Amino acid sequence: MTKVTDKRAAILNTALEQLAINGFHNTPMSLIAKEAGVSAGIIYHYFESKEALIHELYREIKVKFSAALFVGEPQKLSGIESLRLVWFNAYHFYVSHPPETLFLEQYENSPYFRYTVEDPDSVVIPLVEKTQQAIKEGIIVDLPFSVLGNLTFGVAMSLAKQQIAKRVNLDEEMLEKIANAIVKGLQTA
Amino acid sequence: MTKVTDKRAAILNTALEQLAINGFHNTPMSLIAKEAGVSAGIIYHYFESKEALIHELYREIKVKFSAALFVGEPQKLSGIESLRLVWFNAYHFYVSHPPETLFLEQYENSPYFRYTVEDPDSVVIPLVEKTQQAIKEGIIVDLPFSVLGNLTFGVAMSLAKQQIAKRVNLDEEMLEKIANAIVKGLQTA
Amino acid sequence: MTKVTDKRAAILNTALEQLAINGFHNTPMSLIAKEAGVSAGIIYHYFESKEALIHELYREIKVKFSAALFVGEPQKLSGIESLRLVWFNAYHFYVSHPPETLFLEQYENSPYFRYTVEDPDSVVIPLVEKTQQAIKEGIIVDLPFSVLGNLTFGVAMSLAKQQIAKRVNLDEEMLEKIANAIVKGLQTA
Amino acid sequence: MTKVTDKRAAILNTALEQLAINGFHNTPMSLIAKEAGVSAGIIYHYFESKEALIHELYREIKVKFSAALFVGEPQKLSGIESLRLVWFNAYHFYVSHPPETLFLEQYENSPYFRYTVEDPDSVVIPLVEKTQQAIKEGIIVDLPFSVLGNLTFGVAMSLAKQQIAKRVNLDEEMLEKIANAIVKGLQTA
DNA sequence: CATGAATGAGCGTTCATTCAT
DNA sequence: AATGAATGAACGCTCATTCAT
Numbered sequence: 112m113t114k115v116t117d118k119r120a121a122i123l124n125t126a127l128e129q130l131a132i133n134g135f136h137n138t139p140m141s142l143i144a145k146e147a148g149v150s151a152g153i154i155y156h157y158f159e160s161k162e163a164l165i166h167e168l169y170r171e172i173k174v175k176f177s178a179a180l181f182v183g184e185p186q187k188l189s190g191i192e193s194l195r196l197v198w199f200n201a202y203h204f205y206v207s208h209p210p211e212t213l214f215l216e217q218y219e220n221s222p223y224f225r226y227t228v229e230d231p232d233s234v235v236i237p238l239v240e241k242t243q244q245a246i247k248e249g250i251i252v253d254l255p256f257s258v259l260g261n262l263t264f265g266v267a268m269s270l271a272k273q274q275i276a277k278r279v280n281l282d283e284e285m286l287e288k289i290a291n292a293i294v295k296g297l298q299t300a
Numbered sequence: 301m302t303k304v305t306d307k308r309a310a311i312l313n314t315a316l317e318q319l320a321i322n323g324f325h326n327t328p329m330s331l332i333a334k335e336a337g338v339s340a341g342i343i344y345h346y347f348e349s350k351e352a353l354i355h356e357l358y359r360e361i362k363v364k365f366s367a368a369l370f371v372g373e374p375q376k377l378s379g380i381e382s383l384r385l386v387w388f389n390a391y392h393f394y395v396s397h398p399p400e401t402l403f404l405e406q407y408e409n410s411p412y413f414r415y416t417v418e419d420p421d422s423v424v425i426p427l428v429e430k431t432q433q434a435i436k437e438g439i440i441v442d443l444p445f446s447v448l449g450n451l452t453f454g455v456a457m458s459l460a461k462q463q464i465a466k467r468v469n470l471d472e473e474m475l476e477k478i479a480n481a482i483v484k485g486l487q488t489a
Numbered sequence: 490m491t492k493v494t495d496k497r498a499a500i501l502n503t504a505l506e507q508l509a510i511n512g513f514h515n516t517p518m519s520l521i522a523k524e525a526g527v528s529a530g531i532i533y534h535y536f537e538s539k540e541a542l543i544h545e546l547y548r549e550i551k552v553k554f555s556a557a558l559f560v561g562e563p564q565k566l567s568g569i570e571s572l573r574l575v576w577f578n579a580y581h582f583y584v585s586h587p588p589e590t591l592f593l594e595q596y597e598n599s600p601y602f603r604y605t606v607e608d609p610d611s612v613v614i615p616l617v618e619k620t621q622q623a624i625k626e627g628i629i630v631d632l633p634f635s636v637l638g639n640l641t642f643g644v645a646m647s648l649a650k651q652q653i654a655k656r657v658n659l660d661e662e663m664l665e666k667i668a669n670a671i672v673k674g675l676q677t678a
Numbered sequence: 679m680t681k682v683t684d685k686r687a688a689i690l691n692t693a694l695e696q697l698a699i700n701g702f703h704n705t706p707m708s709l710i711a712k713e714a715g716v717s718a719g720i721i722y723h724y725f726e727s728k729e730a731l732i733h734e735l736y737r738e739i740k741v742k743f744s745a746a747l748f749v750g751e752p753q754k755l756s757g758i759e760s761l762r763l764v765w766f767n768a769y770h771f772y773v774s775h776p777p778e779t780l781f782l783e784q785y786e787n788s789p790y791f792r793y794t795v796e797d798p799d800s801v802v803i804p805l806v807e808k809t810q811q812a813i814k815e816g817i818i819v820d821l822p823f824s825v826l827g828n829l830t831f832g833v834a835m836s837l838a839k840q841q842i843a844k845r846v847n848l849d850e851e852m853l854e855k856i857a858n859a860i861v862k863g864l865q866t867a
Numbered sequence: 868c869a870t871g872a873a874t875g876a877g878c879g880t881t882c883a884t885t886c887a888t
Numbered sequence: 889a890a891t892g893a894a895t896g897a898a899c900g901c902t903c904a905t906t907c908a909t
Contacts, residue, residue: 118868134410136325139903141871150870152906161904220409222323222402252477257468261458262481269450279446288441292451296485307893329879339895341881350879496872512789514703517899528874530902539900591789598787599701630855635846639836640859647828657824666819670829674863685889706882708892717891719885728883 131210177232179204186237190245205271320399366421368393375426379434394460509588555610557582564615568623583649698777744799746771753804757812772838
């Protein structure tokens with residue numbers, strides 16, 4: 112049992128690594144197999160296809176990401192403070208998980224995967240409710256969730272990618288400025 | 301003379317369309333040729349390789365995009381008003397050019413093209429200077445250009461992509477709200 | 490184990506045959522595959538490229554050829570007798586291995602392979618030494634090795650090619666005459 | 679008239695040069711056209727095909743070569759002296775015409791052209807007769823013409839190729855030695 | 868479960884040849 | 889005669905997937 116999980120996990124880990132480095136289309140299954148120390152054939156025992164493997168990877172990363180958003184228990188803070196903390200959590204997840212971030216970006220921009228429906232992870236519901244309440248209370252501007260997502264997570268990911276690629280060097284002070292800009296923008300009045 | 305330009309242009313147009321729909325790696329040269337109504341070989345008369353064709357496409361789109369930013373002459377407005385107008389221009393360019401937008405996103409996230417240096421188009425310099433001045437005057441928060449780019453163009457593109465995919469429906473009122481959020485966030489005090 | 494060797498060997502054998510018949514550039518990999526009864530892809534499992542396959546073929550033929558030179562133990566004969574025997578051995582190898590001979594000729598005259606360094610096969614060193622000694626003793630004319638090679642192996646190969654092409658019919662008597670001519674020419678005084 | 683000849687000649691000259699450098703299969707017609715300063719299409723006005731162009735080149739080189747053999751009027755010398763002079767003429771032609779030599783070698787070893795019949799150029803008949811007479815007189819060993827050709831022209835070409843490739847440096851003294859070896863070998867008694 | 872040899876469709880690219888101008 | 893854009897078959901090679909062992 113542990114063994115099975117181990118091999119499956121090894122494949123997933125290696126796949127993530129290699130897909131992030133080489134891109135989806137420059138990462139042959141045989142390379143994943145080789146780097147994971149398994150045979151090419153066995154991958155098809157655990158995953159139906161390369162596509163399925165990638166989808167599964169996406170799912171797992173999403174779960175990890177969702178969990179990371181709750182560091183510091185933002186659900187217990189006020190609307191604005193919650194927003195700020197969640198933003199930092201997202202940014203820090205991205206910045207400290209380069210392969211995951213590069214993978215997500217590729218996945219979400221691949222026309223191949225473009226039509227995958229994304230329903231919000233159930234675990235994230237407390238945050239959604241918190242935000243809805245803040246909107247109703249007139250604390251946060253009334254914008255659709257997907258727009259709010261862009262203005263927060265989207266920006267966090269873009270910045271993290273720049274940081275990862277070292278095209279910018281964001282220190283704590285600058286991050287504060289950026290978080291302020293975002294929070295200020297989304298606050299009413 | 302016109303003929304040459306025509307065929308070259310037909311290839312570029314078709315390539316853009318197909319690359320946006322299928323993605324770089326699921327768009328064989330033979331498909332571009334077929335859709336453009338030309339033979340596979342002739343593409344190599346106009347472009348050195350598939351890679352060169354894609355780079356050229358990128359270059360041309362960037363030029364069109366840069367030009368689009370100047371609609372309404374933002375360079376003649378005050379720092380804040382200029383920022384707001386440029387943001388709208390970017391958003392409208394993206395939203396009204398879905399293939400270009402999908403292409404740009406893929407291009408800029410392709411590991412294959414990740415190392416292409418991007419110096420700001422010279423035509424865009426007036427806007428850069430305008431912004432620098434606004435920062436110096438303390439009107440806009442002092443953040444690196446790449447960060448400001450994320451908070452403006454990056455957000456505009458993400459929203460446009462959502463709009464294109466009909467995952468959201470942004471009317472003028474909502475766009476105003478969003479533009480306000482961004483401008484407010486970037487304004488000092 | 491035997492199987493692997495079998496398929497690799499089948500590819501090499503078929504490649505030799507086809508390359509000799511059609512020439513390097515008129516022998517598609519797909520033809521080699523078809524004639525060898527394997528898929529096109531599998532060749533690349535055993536050889537890195539068409540070029541590598543050809544180089545490997547050359548190497549193997551050279552080894553076989555070198556071994557053939559020692560039939561009758563020429564290294565134990567006097568300088569002159571050794572020379573004569575080696576010449577016959579070379580000629581007989583060529584004449585009894587038409588594909589190998591045609592292949593060698595193409596390989597060594599291909600601009601593509603013109604710059605391959607050819608150090609004498611280590612197995613051949615005894616013969617080289619024997620010849621050097623005969624030169625030092627004043628039995629054989631003092632000419633560079635490459636020139637001696639031409640006057641012996643070169644001539645043997647050319648004649649063998651003519652024989653193979655049936656442009657001449659060299660019986661034992663005539664071969665004796667030719668060998669005599671060569672040996673006489675290279676003998677001092 | 680002169681113009682036609684000029685363009686045809688330009689194509690032939692350039693073709694020779696490029697074919698010698700790159701080999702038959704790495705010399706596109708378009709390269710020949712470009713280097714000759716003509717259009718790709720016009721070549722097909724003068725030559726039926728690439729193959730026909732190559733055959734024609736071969737024919738012309740053979741004529742030049744045959745003429746070169748008569749330098750110093752060997753047909754007026756004694757059998758042995760004639761043989762020696764012809765050998766030198768052949769060698770010097772090869773060495774002073776590298777493109778022609780590399781071309782000839784490729785041509786004659788190409789399986790594609792292997793079955794071209796080679797009847798001795800009529801211009802060469804005086805030499806053939808001279809040799810036949812010398813054989814009849816018992817001065818030169820009685821060997822078929824093609825064998826004698828190998829032992830003389832064949833060796834001369836091989837050595838010239840080595841000289842051209844600078845794999846050996848044959849000075850006059852050494853050439854004398856080699857010529858002596860050949861002549862001695864072919865002389866009776 | 869596990870291997871890795873084997874398949875074969877598909878890709879990017881080349882180039883001899885043609886033909887509208 | 890002359891051009892060079894255009895064609896399209898063919899090539900070397902890759903790789904997701906299968907399957908005998």
